[in-house]
Amino acid sequence: MSEFVRAAVAHGQQGAVIVESVRLKPLGPRDVLVQMKAAGICHSDMSFINGERSGASYPLVLGHEGAGVVLECGREVSSLKPGDHVIPLGIPECGVCPACVSGKTNLCDEYFRDSGSRPFLLGDQALRGFCDLGTFADAIVVREMQVAPIDRAAPLDVICCLGCAGATGLGAALFTAKVEAGASVVVFGLGGIGMNAVQGARLAGAVKIIGVDTNPLRETAARAAGVTHFVDPTQVENLLDHLRELTDGGADYSFECVGNQKVLSDAVECTRKGWGVTVMVGVLPGSQQIQLRPRAILEGRRLMGSYLGNIKTRTQLPRLVDRFMEGDLSFESLISHRIALQDINDGFAKLANGSALRTVIHFDHAAG
């Protein structure tokens, strides 16, 4: 590893990132150095440059989804060793806090503490990585508790998508809603996360999986992921009537993967009174309030939320890599583009104009 590494740095809401040469700080006792092999571009990264997110501090190294190989471990690191293949994760799993031992949530208390970590040096300025990761860099320094070791045989340039889109979507179905065999499911928004919610529902044994998206070009990949019905809301007279008809009165589960108030309301309304469960996965702009018809909830429907699908990142996520290796999951059809780090702004443009599902950045270490 050369002293300098390349990193995609956001300097503000300027519509683009700059790929800069940065240095990495020495490892702390509980840190690991991970050489990134692949990283996926997510909408949350884009929100730091397209005006959607306010209050962020810049400069910031973007990227929170990826996969790589451990190069070096701090002296107190016990669960990882150089050569391990890993997925770095936005939510830590410290293993000892009340949340980690609860069995109820993946939201480790450490996630809500400022780690103070600023491992990238741009000149003399110490920079944070988004989610304390910054996976759009040739190498990252990250806490042991934010790194999941995975099967070494797994292709890193494919399973990198598990770190955010995969965990969020699969987990929403499997660990948040806990969809059961025979269920009917509606997924609103068939981007990288929605497609994984579809896969999760299929894995759980749902018999009816209805994908709703205004982009008809998504139908083929959606069917490959597991949807049994594809609905373009602009092509039906009344979306809710149509969905209730398809589900014999209302879906057992629905997933909002768009981040839109009206879509969230539709997602709740399309579920069955008495037991319908809606999982809010999409991120509504912080300025918006959730508005629901009170009776929609009084009638026994439930609305749930989760970060990263409520999957415990170090203990449960590696099992999804195993499911992938066993052939139960596929991410290939979700990866629409593959690019080099220096072309990252093209990747953001494809995400912005809707032409990309997941764009994966490949890191060329031979050149470094």
Ligand SMILES: [Zn+2]
């Ligand atoms: Zn993400």
Ligand SMILES: [Zn+2]
């Ligand atoms: Zn914890």
